[in-house]
Amino acid sequence: MDKVMSNKKMIALYVLPALLLVLVLIYVPIVLTGYYGLMKWDGIGEMTFTGLDQYAKLVRDAAFWDSAGHSLLLAAFSALSLLGYLAAALVLAGEVKGANLLRKLYLIPMLLSSVAIAQLWAKIYHPTNGILNTLLGAVGLPDTVEWLSDTSIVLLSIFIPIIWQYAGFYILIYYAALKNIPTSLVEAARIDGASPLQIALRVKLPLIAGVAKMTVVLAVVGSLKYFDLIYVMTGGGPNGASEVMASYMYKQAFSSYDFGYGSAIGFFLLLICLAVTWLIRKLTSSEEVQYS
Amino acid sequence: MAKKSTSVLGAAALASMLALTACGGGNSAGNDAGGEAANAGAGSGSAEKITLKMMHLWPAGSSKQQNMIVNDIISQYQSDNPNVTIKQEILENEQYKNKLKVLSASNDLPDVGMTWAAGFLTPYVKGDLFAPLDDVLGGGLKDSFVSGTTEAYAVDGKTYALPLELNITPVYYNKAIFSKYGLEVPQTYADFQKAVDTLQQNGVAPIALGNKDRWTGSLWYMYLADRLGGPETLKKAIDRSGSFEDPSLVQAADEVRKLVDGNAFNKGFNGLSNDEGKAEFLSGKAAMYLMGTWELPNFTTNESIPQEFRDQVGFFKFPTIEGGKGGIDSWVGGPGVGLFVSENSKVKEEAKKFVKFFVEKWGEQSVTKAGVIPATKVDTSKVDLPQMYIDILNELGKASNITLFADVQMSPAVAQVHLNMIQALFGKEVAPEAFAKQHEEALKQDAG
Numbered sequence: 001m002d003k004v005m006s007n008k009k010m011i012a013l014y015v016l017p018a019l020l021l022v023l024v025l026i027y028v029p030i031v032l033t034g035y036y037g038l039m040k041w042d043g044i045g046e047m048t049f050t051g052l053d054q055y056a057k058l059v060r061d062a063a064f065w066d067s068a069g070h071s072l073l074l075a076a077f078s079a080l081s082l083l084g085y086l087a088a089a090l091v092l093a094g095e096v097k098g099a100n101l102l103r104k105l106y107l108i109p110m111l112l113s114s115v116a117i118a119q120l121w122a123k124i125y126h127p128t129n130g131i132l133n134t135l136l137g138a139v140g141l142p143d144t145v146e147w148l149s150d151t152s153i154v155l156l157s158i159f160i161p162i163i164w165q166y167a168g169f170y171i172l173i174y175y176a177a178l179k180n181i182p183t184s185l186v187e188a189a190r191i192d193g194a195s196p197l198q199i200a201l202r203v204k205l206p207l208i209a210g211v212a213k214m215t216v217v218l219a220v221v222g223s224l225k226y227f228d229l230i231y232v233m234t235g236g237g238p239n240g241a242s243e244v245m246a247s248y249m250y251k252q253a254f255s256s257y258d259f260g261y262g263s264a265i266g267f268f269l270l271l272i273c274l275a276v277t278w279l280i281r282k283l284t285s286s287e288e289v290q291y292s
Numbered sequence: 293m294a295k296k297s298t299s300v301l302g303a304a305a306l307a308s309m310l311a312l313t314a315c316g317g318g319n320s321a322g323n324d325a326g327g328e329a330a331n332a333g334a335g336s337g338s339a340e341k342i343t344l345k346m347m348h349l350w351p352a353g354s355s356k357q358q359n360m361i362v363n364d365i366i367s368q369y370q371s372d373n374p375n376v377t378i379k380q381e382i383l384e385n386e387q388y389k390n391k392l393k394v395l396s397a398s399n400d401l402p403d404v405g406m407t408w409a410a411g412f413l414t415p416y417v418k419g420d421l422f423a424p425l426d427d428v429l430g431g432g433l434k435d436s437f438v439s440g441t442t443e444a445y446a447v448d449g450k451t452y453a454l455p456l457e458l459n460i461t462p463v464y465y466n467k468a469i470f471s472k473y474g475l476e477v478p479q480t481y482a483d484f485q486k487a488v489d490t491l492q493q494n495g496v497a498p499i500a501l502g503n504k505d506r507w508t509g510s511l512w513y514m515y516l517a518d519r520l521g522g523p524e525t526l527k528k529a530i531d532r533s534g535s536f537e538d539p540s541l542v543q544a545a546d547e548v549r550k551l552v553d554g555n556a557f558n559k560g561f562n563g564l565s566n567d568e569g570k571a572e573f574l575s576g577k578a579a580m581y582l583m584g585t586w587e588l589p590n591f592t593t594n595e596s597i598p599q600e601f602r603d604q605v606g607f608f609k610f611p612t613i614e615g616g617k618g619g620i621d622s623w624v625g626g627p628g629v630g631l632f633v634s635e636n637s638k639v640k641e642e643a644k645k646f647v648k649f650f651v652e653k654w655g656e657q658s659v660t661k662a663g664v665i666p667a668t669k670v671d672t673s674k675v676d677l678p679q680m681y682i683d684i685l686n687e688l689g690k691a692s693n694i695t696l697f698a699d700v701q702m703s704p705a706v707a708q709v710h711l712n713m714i715q716a717l718f719g720k721e722v723a724p725e726a727f728a729k730q731h732e733e734a735l736k737q738d739a740g
Binding site for chain 2: 042043044045046122125126127128144146147148149150151154234235237238239240251254255256257258
């Protein structure tokens with residue numbers, strides 16, 4: 001076996017299938033998307049080369065920048081919500097009664113498909129029969145809030161289910177990371193007289209810093225390219241009030257049949273995600289703490 | 293756009309964008325998806341063997357009746373022409389549209405397929421992908437179509453598809469609610485406004501509307517524009533021989549604003565889908581619902597809706613506005629899907645023959661068997677149908693004009709502007725003048 005594995009040709013042979021798949025399904029389309037972004041193309045007829053026209057249009061397109069603003073807001077929101085998840089995970093990882101059950105409860109939204117979640121929340125937000133307005137009415141608060149059609153609150157109404165959807169995922173990641181911390185370290189700190197809060201902040205957090213950085217990248221990039229719930233719940237409406245970059249791209253390509261422009265937005269989105277990832281890594285780069 | 297159902301699988305949609313780019317090159321694809329027609333009359337036949345590929349969007353699961361009729365017609369054609377085999381490929385609405393696009397990029401369209409009118413069809417015609425069917429229409433076939441329906445598939449005077457479906461949009465109303473508040477079917481717009489006012493004062497939502505889908509609100513705007521400015525004004529504004537800033541088009545937008553101010557629509561309509569809006573009407577919470585005749589089965593034959601409710605539903609024509617130019621028999625509506633023949637088909641003549649056969653047979657069966665009103669004329673004295681169908685078909689016979697849905701008339705890019713503006717208008721985020729101006733700019737840009 002060792003002999004096989006040290007043979008360069010064999011390594012290449014074994015890597016090839018996966019490499020081909022990744023190239024054909026991911027990298028080639030990325031390059032093609034960038035290329036289509038240089039074209040004027042309705043998806044059906046002839047393509048005409050227009051150089052950087054589509055990108056120039058993109059830079060001047062107020063509707064796009066609105067959607068980009070919404071995406072960034074969502075990214076900020078998701079990043080902040082990580083703090084909440086971390087707190088929940090810290091509690092769960094401590095010896096709390098029922099932690100096991102709670103962990104499973106938090107994970108349930110992860111198991112639902114986005115479309116099901118969207119339908120569920122659309123029912124909750126229903127202006128006349130929705131559970132939210134009914135509850136508000138029952139406690140004497142205004143019960144005529146139009147959650148998904150009032151342009152001033154629609155964005156917030158959509159963010160909440162998105163945060164809810166991913167809570168379990170991040171809590172699980174933090175939980176696993178926290179469980180990996182050797183108990184000897186925690187016990188040593190306790191013997192030294194550290195309070196639970198001190199243990200959490202001074203011992204546990206530094207140890208899972210690597211995981212935390214990764215979740216920030218995941219949350220921010222995931223938010224920037226977010227699409228599902230928004231598309232199903234509001235379609236980006238009313239009149240673009242809840243549009244994000246990905247839904248705007250979809251509309252341009254598949255509703256307006258402007259594949260050139262849609263591709264340009266898609267490629268731009270990729271660039272933004274790469275830039276943001278790089279920025280986050282830069283800002284959070286520090287020596288990883290290791291106690292052993 | 294038949295039912296305009298947007299199958300919403302966000303992730304899948306995004307993935308398909310990648311898939312599209314990935315296989316746009318040389319994917320020929322087989323007829324592996326979907327059921328294949330019974331291969332009748334195999335073996336016999338003196339003429340050369342011909343295989344016709346047909347792609348359509350009526351899977352047995354979701355469009356059972358339509359699917360059955362298609363199979364019937366195909367097996368009939370195959371037994372009449374033993375040398376012909378017809379292979380079907382069936383996809384759901386959205387997938388169908390995407391596949392059609394992929395196939396046309398690789399120049400591999402089926403011999404016969406389905407398309408929508410005007411704005412959808414034009415890029416395919418411009419790309420020389422559809423064959424003109426005027427020779428098929430000659431010889432009397434054209435006369436069997438309701439006038440104005442084939443024209444929706446015409447580009448530069450040539451017809452590129454033959455319509456199968458035709459829909460108009462009456463205002464359905466709940467008779468029980470109307471009689472409870474002593475309301476009559478409104479004859480004039482003033483009566484209509486009074487009815488709306490009475491209903492909303494009594495805490496009933498006058499009109500069910502789900503405007504997340506946007507084309508639903510567009511129907512209201514289109515009728516107001518028609519009744520105020522006559523059918524030509526909007527048409528001309530779109531085809532650029534007129535202007536969207538025509539006073540009647542601005543006034544129509546203002547009338548929409550007045551309706552919204554008068555609480556004419558159910559609450560939160562801009563965040564509700566058409567299905568959710570429809571639910572307000574079906575549950576008896578809203579009194580009126582403006583929608584296409586594709587909803588007729590729900591008010592007549594659909595057993596899953598209580599008989600009691602179905603009996604309460606009537607319809608009326610959008611009332612005329614005093615001083616306006618539009619008559620009561622002018623409708624908003626239009627043909628749904630139509631059949632095209634691929635320009636690059638190797639068996640074009642046979643395909644044309646089949647399309648003609650299909651359209652004729654479809655016209656005989658679709659309304660009785662599937663509740664779909666065909667674009668060909670139906671003799672109401674010879675068919676056994678629920679009364680509401682008979683009434684609608686008779687109205688169709690009297691129709692003075694059918695204005696094609698605005699978002700279908702417009703090019704896809706302008707349609708998006710229109711739909712967004714409709715949502716903004718209903719949400720009172722845009723003034724009527726600005727509404728018209730934005731349309732005018734989008735249309736100008738598109739034309740230039």
